[in-house]
Amino acid sequence: MGNQKVIVIGAGISGLAAVYYMKQNLPEAHITLLEASDRIGGKIKTVRRDGFVIECGPEGYMARKPTLTNLIKDIGLGDQLVHSGTGTYYIYVNHRLRQMPKGSVMGIPTKMLPMVTTGLVSPLGKLRAALDLLIPRVYQDKDISLKEFFERRLGSELVTNMIEPLLSGIYNGDLADMSLEATLPQFAAIEKKHRSLILGMKSIQPPKQAGTSKKSAGRFLSLSCGLDVLVEKLASYADEIRLKTPVDHVEPGKVTLSDGTVLNADSIILATSPKQLGPLLDFPEAWSLSNDKRTTTATVALAFKKEEVEQLDGTGYVVSRKEGLNITACSFMNHKWSYTAPEDCALIRTYVGTAEDAAIVEESDEAIEEKALADLRKISKLGTPLFSVITRQIDNMPQYTVNHNQRVQAFEDALGKINGVYACGALLHGVGLPDCVDNAMHVAEEAAGQLKENEDAATNS
Incomplete structure (x- = not known):
């Protein structure tokens, strides 16, 4: 052998x-x-500088998928595993940060009250989303795009303001191209079983355990x-x-x-x-x-002294495309992973380049940093970064069309x-x-x- x-x-x-x-x-x-x-390492790349640990590619992974966790333990790195911090997640839409409504999963509402009171969607948009309770099945065992599926079920406003920013953050793609069967088959299955997404999502939300603490471990793991x-x-x-x-x-x-x-x-x-x-x-x-189809993006990591950053509660936000900004999302890395920055510092990671427009990624580091900072400052107060690390992924983010x-x-x-x-x-x-x-x-x-x-x-x- x-x-x-x-x-x-x-x-x-x-x-x-x-x-x-x-x-x-x-x-x-x-x-x-x-x-x-x-x-x-491929897309995995870690930069260490002045006490910061900066992940230029993936920052972690979903804790509920066991293979990688088992592998990490098998090779002796189990004691380095850390759960992400939890906190509010926001969407920047209609020129302000708005909380994700409680009980929404991937932008699909499972609780009515937070949905009725959210500023993310207009009253008309909410009524249109509620039609999901009545509409017949959209998915007929033949693959369709996420855009077609979610717009026909919940209406275009909810898709533009909630679902699209969240999903393009994960897949960095255009919903009109993306395959329902390959990216979110669980929603096709929910619709098949319950017909309505809202009712279906409600039925799979785990009941709140009595006596569990509010602050649970985050859904992601990293090293x-x-x-x-x-x-x-x-x-x-x-x-x-x-x-x-x-x-x-x-x-x-x-x-x-x-x-x-x-x-x-x-x-x-x-x-x-x-x-x-x-x-x-x-x-x-x-x-x-x-x-x-593949897409091109760049990650911009910015290191700050803590006092230079307006403290927002939460782990980050995504940006609705219709805001016309260069950035698509922003993570407060030191809230999510305390080891990524020294005690008195903050690390912010933002993303530029979309499936429709990746031209910015071809620009110089200085130009990318300047545009990213200008956008971040429209959303919250930021001083001058200590330094930045910019990483480009050119034409290599696979799109599941x-x-x-x-x-x-x-x-x-x-x-x-x-x-x-x-x-x-x-x-x-x-x-x-x-x-x-x-x-x-x-x-x-x-x-x-x-x-x-x-x-x-x-x-x-």
């Missing part, structure tokens, strides 16, 4: 998790990790040592890591590098950015995923016919860190199982 060669292409979280799970399944295999850029420590720990399971090593083509048993070198392997796992799938595999279903699941299924069916070549990544089964890790785990198990089978067949022949 000792001489089996595995090549993993792409050193983001998916590729790194694939390396780890491959080692767990086949401790004797020799695993080579290839990465086109000059660093490992107080910084997520890059997770990246380095996972990378240590590879036998060999080659940076600045772009790949040109992949076929069963061999990987051709851009410089023409050919590497042989018994098993190959692709965990590359979506745009590489087509060029590397060169079959129609792979090209179809590579040609899918309508019929995404069908395209992924077609791709995986076609890939299944190619011996010893596998794929995982944010493009396929979820963009969050736990989703990527989960996908990598299943793919590694499948690849390792196939290698063991080949080995047994060779031994018995």
Whole structure:
């Protein structure tokens, strides 16, 4: 078993998790990790400066998805796990910050009183949303966009002022493109079962437990040592890591590098950015995923002395598109994660660039910082930052457009016919860190199982 060669292409979280799970399944295999850029980690990047811990990419992950938490404990980082702080979440709409109405989930109302009194939606918009209680089913087992689904159920005002800012914060996409089945299948299921979203959401809200404290742990987890420590720990399971090593083509048993070198392997796992799938595999279903829509964004982290920042209760806010600002959301990082800033300082992270307009991301760091600050100052008082860290994600945020699941299924069916070549990544089964890790785990198990089978067949022949 000792001489089996595995090549993993792409050193983001998916590729790194694939390396780890491959080692767990086949401790004797020799695993080579290839990465086109000059660093490992992909979108995960942690910057430490003057006592600040700044996550430039993902800042954490949803606590209710167990795979990543289990992985973190297995590699000995369990004592670094931290729950996010909780607090009010706001939406900036009609030129002011307004609280998310209590009892709304993803902008869908489950309690009537807060919905009736909120300034987020006009009286007419509220009446239109209430029609959800009467309207027949919109989803008919055929994928549609989130925009069509939510507008037909709840009306366009609620979508523009509540649902869209929240969802584009998560997926950084345009609701008119985004697939209901691939991004929020639970809402299709709720509608199927209860017909009305409002009634359906009400029925799944857990009852308040008697005697529990108001201040519960946040819904997100992260590592107080910084997520890059997770990246380095996972990378240590590879036998060999080659940076600045772009790949040109992949076929069963061999990987051709851009410089023409050919590497042989018994098993190959692709965990590359979506745009590489087509060029590397060169079959129609792979090209179809590579040609899918992606977006470009930039993250702007701003460090302040605490007295320079107007203290808002809460963890952050999202911005409605119709406000015409450059920023789409803002997180008060030191409220959410106390370890991210020194005691007397504050760390604010804001985002620029939308699916419709990413031009700002191409501008200089100075220009981006200036525009972001100007927008933040329209919303609350801010002094002069100590420094800023700007991170661009160019053309690599996958968008799950309508019929995404069908395209992924077609791709995986076609890939299944190619011996010893596998794929995982944010493009396929979820963009969050736990989703990527989960996908990598299943793919590694499948690849390792196939290698063991080949080995047994060779031994018995």
